[in-house]
Amino acid sequence: MDELLFLGSVILFFALVVVPAMAIIAIRRSGAVRDELMALRRRVEQLEQRKPELAPVVQPTPTVQAATVPRAAPEPAVVRAPPPAAEPKPESAWLPALKPLPEGKPSAFGGMVTSLVRWFMQGNPLAKLGIILLFLGLSFLIRYSVEHQLLSLELRLTFTALAAVGLLAFGWFLRHKQRVYALILQGGGTGVLYLTVFGAFRLWNMLPVSLAFGLLVLICATSVGLAILQKALSLAMLASLGGYLTPLLLSSGSGNYVALFSFYLLLSVGILAISVWQHWRELNLLGLLFTFGIGTLWGMQSYKPAFYLNSQLFLIANILLFGVLSVVLSLRAQNRGQRVVDGILLFAPPLVGYGLQYGMTQHMAYGPALSALAYGGVYMLLAWLALKRFSIGGKPLVLAALALGGAFATLAIPLALSARWTAMAWALEGLGVLWLGVQQQQRRMSVSGTVLLLLALGSAITAFMEPRNALTMMMIALVMSICWLAAAWLWCALQRRDVSWTLLAGGLCFWIVGLYQVSVLLLDGEAYVNAATLALIAVSAWVWRYGGKRLSWEAVGHAKWLLWPAILLLLGFQVYHEGIFTAGWESLAWLVALPSAILLLRRDGEQLPRMASRSLHLSLFWMILLALACELFWFVWALPWGMDAWMSGLVMAAGGVIVMLVDVAIRRQIWPFRVWPEGYGALAMAPVAIVLLLLLIVANMQDGVVFQQQYLPLINPLEEGAAFALLGLLIYSRFPVLLFPQRVAAFRRGMHIALLALSFWWLNGLLLRALAHFGGVPWYLESLWHSRLIQTTFALFWMLTALIVMLRATRRASRYEWLGGAVLLGVVIVKLLLVDSARGGGLARAIAFIGVAVLVLIIGYFSPLPPKAEAVKKAGEEE
Numbered sequence: 001m002d003e004l005l006f007l008g009s010v011i012l013f014f015a016l017v018v019v020p021a022m023a024i025i026a027i028r029r030s031g032a033v034r035d036e037l038m039a040l041r042r043r044v045e046q047l048e049q050r051k052p053e054l055a056p057v058v059q060p061t062p063t064v065q066a067a068t069v070p071r072a073a074p075e076p077a078v079v080r081a082p083p084p085a086a087e088p089k090p091e092s093a094w095l096p097a098l099k100p101l102p103e104g105k106p107s108a109f110g111g112m113v114t115s116l117v118r119w120f121m122q123g124n125p126l127a128k129l130g131i132i133l134l135f136l137g138l139s140f141l142i143r144y145s146v147e148h149q150l151l152s153l154e155l156r157l158t159f160t161a162l163a164a165v166g167l168l169a170f171g172w173f174l175r176h177k178q179r180v181y182a183l184i185l186q187g188g189g190t191g192v193l194y195l196t197v198f199g200a201f202r203l204w205n206m207l208p209v210s211l212a213f214g215l216l217v218l219i220c221a222t223s224v225g226l227a228i229l230q231k232a233l234s235l236a237m238l239a240s241l242g243g244y245l246t247p248l249l250l251s252s253g254s255g256n257y258v259a260l261f262s263f264y265l266l267l268s269v270g271i272l273a274i275s276v277w278q279h280w281r282e283l284n285l286l287g288l289l290f291t292f293g294i295g296t297l298w299g300m301q302s303y304k305p306a307f308y309l310n311s312q313l314f315l316i317a318n319i320l321l322f323g324v325l326s327v328v329l330s331l332r333a334q335n336r337g338q339r340v341v342d343g344i345l346l347f348a349p350p351l352v353g354y355g356l357q358y359g360m361t362q363h364m365a366y367g368p369a370l371s372a373l374a375y376g377g378v379y380m381l382l383a384w385l386a387l388k389r390f391s392i393g394g395k396p397l398v399l400a401a402l403a404l405g406g407a408f409a410t411l412a413i414p415l416a417l418s419a420r421w422t423a424m425a426w427a428l429e430g431l432g433v434l435w436l437g438v439q440q441q442q443r444r445m446s447v448s449g450t451v452l453l454l455l456a457l458g459s460a461i462t463a464f465m466e467p468r469n470a471l472t473m474m475m476i477a478l479v480m481s482i483c484w485l486a487a488a489w490l491w492c493a494l495q496r497r498d499v500s501w502t503l504l505a506g507g508l509c510f511w512i513v514g515l516y517q518v519s520v521l522l523l524d525g526e527a528y529v530n531a532a533t534l535a536l537i538a539v540s541a542w543v544w545r546y547g548g549k550r551l552s553w554e555a556v557g558h559a560k561w562l563l564w565p566a567i568l569l570l571l572g573f574q575v576y577h578e579g580i581f582t583a584g585w586e587s588l589a590w591l592v593a594l595p596s597a598i599l600l601l602r603r604d605g606e607q608l609p610r611m612a613s614r615s616l617h618l619s620l621f622w623m624i625l626l627a628l629a630c631e632l633f634w635f636v637w638a639l640p641w642g643m644d645a646w647m648s649g650l651v652m653a654a655g656g657v658i659v660m661l662v663d664v665a666i667r668r669q670i671w672p673f674r675v676w677p678e679g680y681g682a683l684a685m686a687p688v689a690i691v692l693l694l695l696l697i698v699a700n701m702q703d704g705v706v707f708q709q710q711y712l713p714l715i716n717p718l719e720e721g722a723a724f725a726l727l728g729l730l731i732y733s734r735f736p737v738l739l740f741p742q743r744v745a746a747f748r749r750g751m752h753i754a755l756l757a758l759s760f761w762w763l764n765g766l767l768l769r770a771l772a773h774f775g776g777v778p779w780y781l782e783s784l785w786h787s788r789l790i791q792t793t794f795a796l797f798w799m800l801t802a803l804i805v806m807l808r809a810t811r812r813a814s815r816y817e818w819l820g821g822a823v824l825l826g827v828v829i830v831k832l833l834l835v836d837s838a839r840g841g842g843l844a845r846a847i848a849f850i851g852v853a854v855l856v857l858i859i860g861y862f863s864p865l866p867p868k869a870e871a872v873k874k875a876g877e878e879e
Contacts, residue, residue: 157200164192168226175230183232190223224270233280240271240283244290257298257307261314264291268321275329284330284345288322292352299359308360315353315360323349324382328389331397341396350375350404369416376409403448406433410452420463420476426456427483438490446494450503453487456480457506470521477514481507489553501555508559512537512566527577530570531586537566538589538596545600560604563597564619571623578634580627594624602671614676621684625658629691642707648699649721655692656721656728659685663731681735689732692725696758700765703772703779713770722762730755760801767797791835798828 167189174182197215200206207215220240227236244267271287274280295315303311326345354375361367383401410429414422430452437445460480464473484507491500512533519532541560548557570589574580581587597620605613632654636647665673666681673680704718705711713719733751768790772779777787784790805821808814 154206157196157206160192161196164189164196167192172226183230186223186226186232190219193219220267221270224274228274228277231278233282236274236280236283237286240267240286244286244294248294255302257302258310260298261295261310264294265314265317265321268318272321272325272329275326279329279332281330281342281345284322284326288345288348291318291322292349292356295356296352299356303359305363311356311360315356319349319353323353327397341400343400346397346400347404350379350408354408366416369412372408372412372415376405376407376412379405379408406448414459418463419459419466420468420472423456423459423463423476424479426452426459427480430456431483431486434487434490438493443494446490450487450491450499453484453503456483460510470517474514474517474521477510477517481510481514483507484510485556488555489551492553492555497555504555504559508562511540512562515540527574527583527586530573531589534566534570535589535592538563538593541596541600545604560600561616563593563600564616564623567593567597567620567623571627575626575630578630580631582631598672605672605675614679617672617676618679618684621680622687625684625688640707642705644702645704645706645716645718648695648702649717649719652692652695652699652721652725655688655695656724656726658688659692659728659732663735678735685732685735689729692729693758696722696725696729696762700762704769705773705779711769711773713766713773719766726755726759726762729758764794764797767793791831795828795831798824798831802828 167185171182171185171189174185197207197212197219200212224236224240226232244264268287268291271283274283295318299311322345327342330342330345354372357371357375358368361371379401383398383405386397386401406429410426413425413429417425430449432449433452434446434449437443437447437449457480460476463476484503488500488503488507491503515536516529516533518536519529523529523532541563544556544559548554548559570593571580574583577583579587581590601616601620605616608616632651636643636650639647662673662680662685666677699718699722702718704716706717733755768784771777771787771790771793772784775787775789777783777790802821802824805824806818809817809821
């Protein structure tokens with residue numbers, strides 16, 4: 001019952017899966033043939049419908065007498081038939097254009113599964129399927145006879161072997177009539193013989209191991225011989241498959257790996273011998289798959305260091321067989337000029353082989369590194385031999401061998417050396433490969449060298465993350481810098497500015513890191529190291545400038561402007577530690593950096609774009625100004641108690657002096673102020689003007705008294721500093737007006753009003769300090785507010801100021817100035833009513849009211865309200 005169910009399942013599978021699949025394949029093939037036949041018929045019809053054009057017949061010219069016709073008629077031009085037009089393409093979009101059949105070239109990276117499937121679908125797939133089913137049927141028949149004891153075991157095996165031999169003989173007989181069918185029969189017979197010997201040995205123990213092994217080898221050799229004689233790939237595949245499966249099927253678990261790989265090596269040599277007469281790529285792929293696949297499985301499960309020597313010999317032999325000799329025979333079998341390198345046979349054996357090699361040598365000191373170096377050397381030698389042997393058309397093979405050799409040699413470096421040595425070695429190797437690619441105009445080789453430089457960058461970063469001494473870091477940085485800068489120059493020669501700029505930036509970064517490590521190696525202390533680094537960068541700027549001109553390399557010449565950010569970084573560091581020019585010996589770096597920056601700006605600043613040049617001018621001026629301001633601030637901050645007037649006065653005086661000096665330099669056309677006068681006058685001085693404005697507002701609240709010194713109005717540090725500050729602001733207010741007359745004309749009045757208001761504010765402070773000092777009023781807000789002397793004096797002073805402003809406005813007929821004075825007058829009156837009257841009677845209040853009243857009367861008489869501009873204009877027109 002079970003046998004019937006199994007037989008029904010097989011028939012059902014065949015009916016539902018195999019037959020529809022074969023039918024679909026047949027329909028597709030018949031459809032393709034039908035389409036091609038229709039296209040051919042259409043082309044034949046078009047050629048038949050095309051009629052050859054007849055050449056025009058030249059009519060004979062009648063003979064006439066010369067007297068009758070004075071001039072002979074011209075001969076008619078002979079119209080030549082046009083050349084035949086090109087064959088028209090099919091008009092229907094449903095008819096595909098005919099394409100030439102592809103030549104049978106081996107694909108460089110074709111897959112093994114694709115090759116095996118293609119082998120099965122070619123020829124007679126139905127016959128192949130029938131043999132497989134017959135093979136299964138005989139197996140089930142033998143099993144059925146065993147289970148029901150129909151015949152003795154010896155007879156069953158004998159009949160099966162005779163049937164297999166009969167299939168072989170019948171297939172040999174039909175080799176000329178039905179070649180494909182005959183080969184399928186021979187393959188089926190070979191498979192039956194394999195199974196018969198295997199069953200007699202493994203299932204029923206009727207044959208000893210030596211005899212069974214010998215019979216299987218004999219079957220394999222016979223099948224290979226038949227395949228060679230008939231040039232039958234299918235038979236050779238079946239024979240080789242049986243040969244590779246033989247030791248696995250007959251294995252007793254003894255672990256005799258030498259016998260296993262010796263037999264596989266013998267089979268591989270046989271495949272190589274077959275390739276001498278007939279090169280079959282599928283056969284080589286089958287041998288490659290079984291040899292390295294079984295070797296990998298055995299190595300993962302059973303390898304021991306004691307097996308190293310034998311395993312190494314087997315590995316070397318198989319790599320030479322499949323990775324070298326098979327490739328050579330493959331090229332030998334192809335036509336000259338149409339040779340294609342088999343990528344799988346070329347790359348798979350060394351790559352998989354090195355994986356096995358790593359597993360065998362990982363317990364040895366430098367074992368994987370020496371192995372990779374040996375692999376690289378061997379493939380370099382093979383590249384040289386290939387160049388000698390295949391001088392014409394062997395370029396892909398030579399390049400592939402060089403790539404493998406270079407890859408293995410590159411891999412040996414990190415396996416043997418630390419990250420720092422790996423970085424330097426990869427950088428030098430990448431530079432060499434890039435140079436070779438540029439010399440030979442090989443873009444791929446140049447890209448490979450650049451990739452090695454990037455790998456070197458990763459290794460260098462790893463080395464920097466590890467704690468190392470300064471000498472090692474300096475070596476890494478300088479080697480990397482030289483290699484990256486040279487690579488940038490090479491890519492610049494290839495007109496790839498994007499890659500060149502990237503490599504140049506990396507090289508400059510490594511250069512600066514190297515300079516820092518040199519400073520660390522020579523000096524102790526962070527401040528000295530940073531200062532020395534700035535000095536070395538300043539020297540390097542001149543080196544970059546000279547190198548850019550010498551090599552006609554504009555990009556590296558621009559690197560000299562990196563001195564600006566270096567100055568800014570050191571300036572920020574020293575500002576944080578409160579010491580710049582007076583910090584100590586490290587301040588000597590400024591004697592190198594600042595003159596270098598000024599000279600570079602003077603010589604090469606004009607060659608830059610206008611915006612870049614102005615940015616460099618402005619940034620350098622601001623950095624110098626910041627350094628001077630910080631030094632001044634630290635000096636005045638260190639003054640003792642009671643020196644607040646000196647602190648504020650010195651800072652305001654310094655700001656005013658700087659503005660005046662810049663004004664003088666601009667007027668006398670001194671470099672660099674003459675390069676960009678509007679920038680230095682207006683923009684560069686803007687921070688100074690803002691600081692002076694804030695100081696005038698805040699410092700006016702001080703009493704101006706210096707400890708243990710007599711206070712004198714106008715002759716004290718605070719007032720004198722304020723005078724310099726006001727003068728500096730006055731000069732600064734003229735810069736925008738003089739340099740930007742059109743842009744700042746609308747704001748001129750506002751700037752004047754702001755300066756007048758600031759002067760009035762400082763005069764009030766001056767008066768308050770004088771009254772407080774000479775009137776004996778303590779410098780406290782409450783005491784100052786309740787002092788009648790101060791309140792009365794301020795009321796009269798404000799009223800007098802309003803009088804002056806309004807009189808001046810009347811003389812200039814300025815209604816806006818008069819209204820400004822009136823506002824101040826209103827403030828005085830409000831102050832009298834709310835402040836002075838609220839404190840009761842007294843002589844000071846009476847004097848204040850009478851004085852203000854007299855001044856108001858004077859104002860009303862001498863300075864009436866000026867008329868509006870429209871009224872003045874109208875009155876002038878009436879006159």
